[in-house]
Amino acid sequence: MTPDAPEAADSRADESLRLSGITKRFGSLVANSGIDLELRPGEIHCLLGENGAGKSTLMNILYGLLQPDEGQIVVDGVPRVFTGPRNAIDAGIGMVHQHFMLVDVFTVAENMILGREPGTLGLINLRQARRRVTELSQQYGLSVDPDARIENLPVGIQQRVEILKALANDARYLIFDEPTAVLTPQEIEELMRVMRSLRDEGKGVIFITHKLREVRAIADRITVIRRGAVAGVAGPGESEASLAEKMVGHQVSLTVSKQQHEAGDVRLRLSGVTAVAANGSVAVDDLDLEVRGGEILCIAGVQGNGQSELAAALIGTYPLRSGTIMVDGRTVDRFTTKERIDAGLGYVPEDRQHDGFVGSYSVAENLVLNSYHKPPYAQGLALRGGVIRSNARDRVAEFDIRTTSIDTEVAALSGGNQQKVVLARELSRELAVLVASQPTRGVDVGAIEFLHKRLVAERDRGTAVLIISTELDEVAALADRVAVMFRGRIVGIVGPHTSREVLGLMMAGASVEEAMASADVTTEETEGVVT
């Protein structure tokens, strides 16, 4: 058969990628159970499922990284056995990994030929590689400078290089593994455009995600996976609620019901807060902000505008250049992290694997990670294991943490349950201020609903809640006020019902007035304008 058949868009029965009855077990755990999936050229097939549902296992099988225990992979009518990615690539399958497989210090062109260097006698023909980059860039509308070094490129562009790499290997079926997780809203739009153009060129695209909005925006067909098995097949017309139900297995409400907030006194006050990154660039620039008890203030913004540094500076793991931080009228910026925690500052870090918990510690241990040294968990130097364990049993029940036992290592939990452990730890203390950075990143839909409810409940207890999020859906669902951050500053504070369009413009640096004017809406919709 000819791989370059011109009628690629034709969806004949024998020209397709077909997985049938795929089953994969890890010990007693069944990661995939009898999964059927078909991908035709010229379509975008969404694979929707929660974290831990088995999507990545399935794709790793398709890409030859894992071997199925049962089932068959059929490419264009020919049954195939993949013992490694090389086989999959040769069969025309390409993978855009969630964590890019690129060499940072190499250029785009060098990365493109990694693994199959063209040229003779071991000499690398870089000119040919660069020409190939340019050709493919033009064909698919993916502009990339072939001579740029990967480490200097923004994440969105790095992803393009991954896509180009797959295309350079003549991939006809492309797998995108959670590609939007690392992208800004604008970059997501751009990626969707690229995926559509790939489809129109006759490629088959598998798009793995857990975000319903994205699925509905782009999918031609949808397969929902739950607990390792196909839970349903749907078309793009399916409602978000119905998709969510298939994905989670029960009805979920996608909006958070919350009462009108009653803001109290200012509990967190930042003035002139400035933080400087290691490379000398100003990450947080003379920032002023007030959060009142009983309100949720969301900081919206494109990733990398100083939000991460601001959050870390609040808890004291990132140095302040100048400015003051006050919690309930006490100046805490000279406090150690421990003293800030004692002063009633709660913190949900952006990167929970890195900062939020100790993976090799048990659920019970992680639930007291910042209070283990105090009564009732400790008596002098001795830990009180019984109290720690009974606390864990209470928290596991209260927060519905799905774990085999309180002694299970947190690293073995799903992302959503890991986040529940972190949140349960923070919310079980008496808090004045809660700072939560990307509280639902990488968390499945069922858990998002729960986490949002708990954050609102904490607000209702009178805590000042500061949420940093790059997901506008989350901002819209939670915020009482929205502060938009751009290049280390707050460009404006607007009301919770401000349109996406206005927020988007502000996220690109426009002031409230400019954004309103361009978006052609009246300022009546906003409140508490600060520049």
Added chain:
Amino acid sequence: MTRSSWWTEILTTIAAIVLALIIGAVVMVVSDPDVLDKYAYFFYRPGDALAASGDKIGSAYFALLKGAVGSWGAITQSTSQAAPLILAGLGVALAFRAGLINIGGQGQAIWGAIFAAYIGFGVHLPLVIHVLVALIAGVLGGAIWGGLVGWLKARTGAHEVIVTIMLNYVAIRMLAWLLTTPAFQRPGRTDSISPIVDWTATFARLAGSQLHVGFVLALLAAAAVWWLLERSTLGFALKAVGANPHAAATAGMSVARTTIIVMVLAGALAGLAGVDAALAPSDSGVPVPLSNGIVGDVGFDAVTVALVGRSRPVGVVLAGLLFGALHTGGLGMQGAQTPGTVTDVLQALIVLFVAAPALVTRLLPFLRRRAARSATPESTGALT
């Protein structure tokens, strides 16, 4: 840690020891010319070669076993050899649990020996008090030397591996220099040797054996380290810092403070090994006087012991006993026309196999299946 992965670790360690014994047997056969001669006509009379090999291996390992645990005297000899290994091994293991690689046991033990020995021969105190003061001084010496490493790391970010190695050299040279000064050199001697420690400062031993206070101290220290690691707030912080310093810092633990405390404690434990070297009675009943070789290679053997003991107190005790027995048994083997250094080879092989568990599981595939099964709970997190 799940029960089944715990079992896998134990089995892998035992397998490593068995594999080392097998390879050690091969080494013994090829290193003995008489046995090797029989292999020259192996195809003519294979029985000769095999019988000679069997005899050789059998008698050598029998001598090893007999030398190590064959009598009450041998057993206590082994425990006295094990004591400093356990103590210094605990120092390395404790630091390792906090994510610190402590290669400085040698220097820390040397200072422990210097302080303890000096109190032992330089100061004259009543019974019991003398040995206690010498002990505390030695622990202090090791703690200071270890704490210095922690302080440098916390303050300047200096890597502990480099610092500990360099400080080992400093300690070795300091000892050599001190032994030339009037305060330390035995009067009337020109070589580097100190006076003999007072009998009031010597570790008590059970009459007619080598079972002395040092071994008891080692067991107590192991129990204390176990409590510290598993039941104390400090251990909680220490392991958290070792496993994920970022999360530890975010939870309010001070990584710098923990680092310093851990290195002080590690130094104190290694210092105790030095105290044991300086105050424990030798076969003659009198401690070995301070000399350049007073602590032997205890600081380096400690790394081995901690490695084989998987950095857990119980494991360290068992590994210390194993290597202590190998040292003692090695002497017995010399009587069986086998060089005692074969035990060094055995020790090295055991460490090699323990340090490379993948190698063992490859050689013994049934262990791999165990490992795969027990690894599954962890890997579920990566399934997404």
